[in-house]
Structure formats: structure tokens, C-alpha cells
Amino acid sequence: MTRTPRTRTAARPGARNGVREDPASAYDMTQTEEAVERRTLACIVDNEPGVLGRVVGLFSARGYNIESLTVAEIDRNARQSRITIVTSGTNHVLEQIEQQLLRLVPVAKVIDVTQSGGIERELALVKVAGTGEKRVEALRIAEIFRARVIDTTNESFIFEVTGASAKIDQFIELMRPLGLVEVSRTGVLSIQRGKEKAG
């Protein structure tokens, strides 16, 4: 019985405590130095039972992140829905997410909203309770953010604010010291610029 001389690649660092740092197999592909980016993807899907389950199941089965997800029917006659997903990963993972989504039978189209310069908006309902100077200050900041008051009591406001997610984050941060009670957000909606239809 013979054995081949084993050539070791210089780049191969020794395994410490059984944990290897370099990718050695498909199992540890995630260990990479590539930067993780956030990406917004919009899927145009056939609106049939279970389609959301398929999309969400794909993300959990393959270990992808979902930061936010919105879904609603956009064309009743064509029975189409639009799902906007905010996800994050390395470039390689993001490319795979797009391809894996397209592999689902009811997914007609996947649009990379981030890279194609699409528009993203989110709506939030923000409840703030307080009296006196804090209450006045909350109203003043709401005006700056063009937030609308949609409900009020003597001690509270509910604001409706729309905009990019970062703007909503900022609004919530400013409300925190002024008596922020709770927040409800829609997650990101997206649409393409220009005259073309996405579907």
C-alpha cells in the first residue's frame, strides 16, 4: 500500500481546538472576510396560498437574515403580490439569495432595490406620553419630521411618520427622552424610479 506525498498549501493555518478558520468545505463557507452589506430586494410573486411561507422558509432553511419584510397584493386581476425584504450578507450570499428566490416557482421577478437606486419608504406609528414642556417639544419635533398627529389625549400623542428607515429611527430616538411609549412600523416598501413597471 502506498500513500501519496501530501502537499500542504502554505495558506492553510493549523486548526485550533478543532475549529478551522479558513473555509475548508461548503459547511463553513460563511467564515469569510468579505464585508456584510444591507440590501433591499423586491419580489414580484404569484399571490397564491403559501407563497409567503415559501419565501420565509427559504430564508430560515438557508440561514439568511431578514431585517424586515412587507407583503401585500399589488394587482388583484393578475393575482400578484410584492414582497419587499431587507436582508444582509456578503456579496456572495446576497447573490445566492436572489438566485434561490428565483428558484421558487411562484416568484416571477426579483429586483435589487438597493443597487438599482430604487426608492424605499417606511411608515411608523409612534405613541408618546407626557405633559408640559416635553409634550410641546414632542409636537415641535413632529412638525420638523412632517409627522402627523392621528390621535391625542391630554397626556399622549400618536404620530404617523413616513420616510426612509433612517429618518424614522432618528425620530424615535428624539422621542425617547420625551416619553416614548411604543412604536409600530410597517417595514420597508420599495418602488423603482422612472416610468417602467416592475412585474
Add this chain to the structure above:
Amino acid sequence: MDGNSAMDAKTPADATEIMTGAEIVLRALADQGVDTIFGYPGGAVLPIYDAIYAQQRVRHILVRHEQGAGHMAEGYARSTGKCGVALATSGPGATNMVTPIADALMDSIPMVVITGQVPTHLIGSDAFQEADTVGITRACTKHNYLVRDVNDLARIIHEAFYIATHGRPGPVVIDIPKNVQFAKGRYIGPDAIEHRTYRPRTEPVSGRIEEAVALMARAERPVIYSGGGVINSGPKAAKALRALAKATGFPVTSTLMGLGAFPASDKQWLGMVGMHGSFESNNAMHDCDVMLCIGARFDDRVTGRLDAFSPRSRKIHIDVDPSSINKNVRVDVPIVADAGKAMEALTETWAKRSPRRTPDLAPWWEQIDQWRARKSFAYPASKAVIKPQHAIERLYALTRDRDVYITTEVGQHQMWAAQFFHFDEPNRWMTSGGLGTMGYGLPAAVGVQAAHPKSLVIDIAGDASVQMTMQEMSTAVQHELPVKIFILNNSWMGMVRQWQQLLHGERYSHSYSDSLPDFVKLAEAYGGHGVMCEDPAQLDAAIMEMIDTPRPVLFDCRVEKAENCFPMIPSGAAHNEMILGKITGDEIGDAGKMLV
């Protein structure tokens, strides 16, 4: 349904034909060209069984366990190129079917599985034999349906066949509530049924083909790495692969799933690639400068250590599934297309290439011949005990001139079968590659035999695997399907034992097959024929006895117990770190042990 229904399907009057949901199922199957289905009855599919009883066009093979029905449909599909069909009841019937469905997804086998469901008004009430079949199978099907309206049923069935067989093939589940089977509705024929959104691309982009040919024409150390996709693409693809190899003179290797697409008797054949592949094929993959991957998916069993996988090559990847491209390995020229069409385009463009002169491949072939000379599949012969490799070699030699189909279970015997049984034609080799399902081979053989009643169908099995679906012997006997179950019996879960020996300090935890049945008596109990052989001198005669018995046979071939499967790329190692023979405990690092 009358005898004219095949013709009726083409008439416009067809659109208004009214029948029950159960009748629609049988009619749609017949119109799809299905001649055989594999199934097991139960409460939620009784109307369908009534419809089966009332017709002649579709033969039903009664199995003993729904898993068997699924694997039979897979074997049927893989050996014919057609879509396999299995039928099961709700609840446990459907959950028993999950393993073959997952198996078919991993190995891209076209299959339609019909399951019964509790009536629509009981769905969600935890009714008797209720399970959320579409929920359970969502992650292991290519697509699935719950049919709520009988008027959607015919369209959904035709659509399911379209999805199962187009693009990258896969399993599709149709869950039909019992009241939908009883309800009357409209039947529509299969013509003009297309899916609304699912339109897989099969034609290659010509620019990519030219890029690929430009790379191939400069290659000094090329290799063709083909996979199961070539077989799925059909006989034309296997022909196209042979034509491409002949035109270019490139060496050809293939994955486990791709065996038979290229003739093993050809001089350009390197043997199988991967963990237990040949030394020459793995070294060629490692050292090549251009790799042409056709219908394979850079699986971890093929690549070994990813960062040391074929480090100096430019890679061309043909796949009908875009998500396979750049998934595990970065490629230079991606070609999304049907394997056959892409290879035909490559061969055509290759013939017109300029400059016509391409590098001399002689030095590369010389190098390959040096690797071949290592004879990586050599094993020490024995006159005292039957070596498992020898048993397969004899099985191959004695069945060479016959019309033979081989299935396998999963483990050492599967690898020895892949190494020592050689295939010159596609669709002759049925094995569970991706999911690695022990218990696949026996029912798959029954499915193959149902499709090819006159052929010699052999399941090369292990003593542990075969017991997982052993009850399907009864199916084989009932339906007079004379499959041959050739068990390499070493009284161990051999591959588990091998890994425990090599990786776990020879601690043989629960891998010994204690209390094995007497396979000869077992065969007889089922109404089949049993053969036992433990003497190398008697082996040929025993194999001939098996072949000549026109009934199902269980062959208990007692082989060397401690034999290991070599050559082997240890987990976490590169192609050129292959181990040829004896191995000691320190060959595999701690990191390798972490891998599967």
C-alpha cells in the same frame, strides 16, 4: 371513462367534460402518459382508489410502506427519463413519503406525489389522519399544491407535471382533500398548460459559448466534470457529451450521479471524482487549467477542501439552475442552459474555432497515465474470504452482456458498486447521491423493474441498509417483479464502522449489525428465493443461480468484515491529498472530524 378518452382529450368538447375529482386524477395521469403508479390506500384517498378500480390505463403497484412507493417512483423515473408518480393517503401516508420527496429534490428526480387530505371543512381541526402536508413538504419539494376547488384540479395536475419535468427536475406534491375527490368538476386536457411564471431558460447565450470555447481552445490540461444533469437532460445530452469529448479529446470524469453518461469503457474516461473517486480523476481535477463542469453542482463530496479545490483552473459551469452557479465555487464562465443544448452548441462552436490549432494534450495524458498507473482501486485479493470489491467485479463480469440496471443503498457497498461496476449507458445506475438515503435501493429496483419487466435489475445492497425497506420484497413478489437484491453482508454498518475506525479511535458505537436475520429464510418467507455464499470459489455459480432465478432473489454475500473503502479523500482535505491504502488514526485533523 371509456376507451376513447385518449382521443377525447384532443377535442374542444373536452373543455366541458364533467367528472368527479377522483376521475379527473386518473384521467389526467393517463393523458400525461403515466402507465404505472406506486401507492398505498387509506381513508383520504378512497375515492381515488375507486377510480383506479374502474379503469385500465394506469397500473397501480401496491407497496408495503409509502416510503417504498416514493423510491419506486424515483427508480421508475431515473431509469425511464419519465416522471414518476406515487400516491399516499393523508397524515401518516404523507409523512412516510417525506424521505423519498427530499431524496428526489436533492437528486433532481422528476416526481409527482399525490396525497389525500381530510375534507376542506375539517382542515385545521386536528381531524383523524390530518397533517399539514403542504407545510411539511414545502421545504423538500420543488413546488406543492393544496387543491381547494375541483375545477382547479386538472390544471394543477398538468401544471405539476410541467414543473416536475421542466428546468431542473424535482418532486411536486398535490394534496387533494377528500371532498374535492368526490366533487364533480370540469376536466381540461394537458394541451397548452404552462405555468404562469415558471419558464426555465434552456437555450445557452451564444456569447458565453464562445467565451467557453476560447478558454477550452487554449487549455493544456483540460478536464470535463459531468454530473447527474447530463442524465436528466436525456439521451441526447449523453450523446452530446460523447461528441464533445471526441471532438476535443478532453479527459472526462463524472460525479456519482452522472455515471453512465460517458462510457466507462472509453479511453478518455477517468473514473468517478470525489471522496471515493479515482486517483487519476481527483488529481486531474486538482491540476487542470480548464475545468468544464456540466450538470454537476460542486457538492462537498466532490470538492473536498474548498479553498484547495482545483486552485489553478479557469472554470466553465453549465447548469439549468442559475442558483447552482457560484454557490460553492466561483466560476469564470457561467452558462445557464440545458446540458444537452449547451454541449451541442459547444461542439458546433468548437468545430468553427480559430485558430484551429490547440495545445498538444499529449503531456497531460502522459501525466494522467502516471496517475492511472497507481491503480487506486487495487485491493489485496483473498482465496479465503470474499472481498466485497471482488464480489462486485464478478457481478459486473457475469452480467456484462445483459440488459442490466443497478440500484444501490447507501454506504460502503454503494461506493464499491460505483468503483467496480461500470456503465456505458445513461439511466442504468440509480443511487441516492444527495440525501444518502439508506433503504433507497430495494424499492428503487422494484420501480425500475416495473418499468423494464424483461431486464435484469439488481440492487447492490448492504446488510444494514436493506433492512430499512425490506418489506418491499413482498411488493416484488406480489407483482412478479423479479428484482435481485445482492447484499454485501459484512455484519456492520460498514461506512459508519470505517469512520469510527478512522476518526473515532476505533470505538465502534452501535455500528455492529447484531441479530441479523437469516436472509435465505427471509427470502423464502416472502415467497422469493434466497442464496447464500461465503466461499470465493462458489461465488460465480451463486451469482449465476441468482441471475437465472425468474423470481425475486435475496443474495446473502458474506464478505470480508473489516474491509475499508479506498481510495479516500479525508474530510477537509484536498483532491491531491488522497489516501490510497492503509490509513492510520492521525490522517484526519480535528477540523476534518467536525465535518460530515
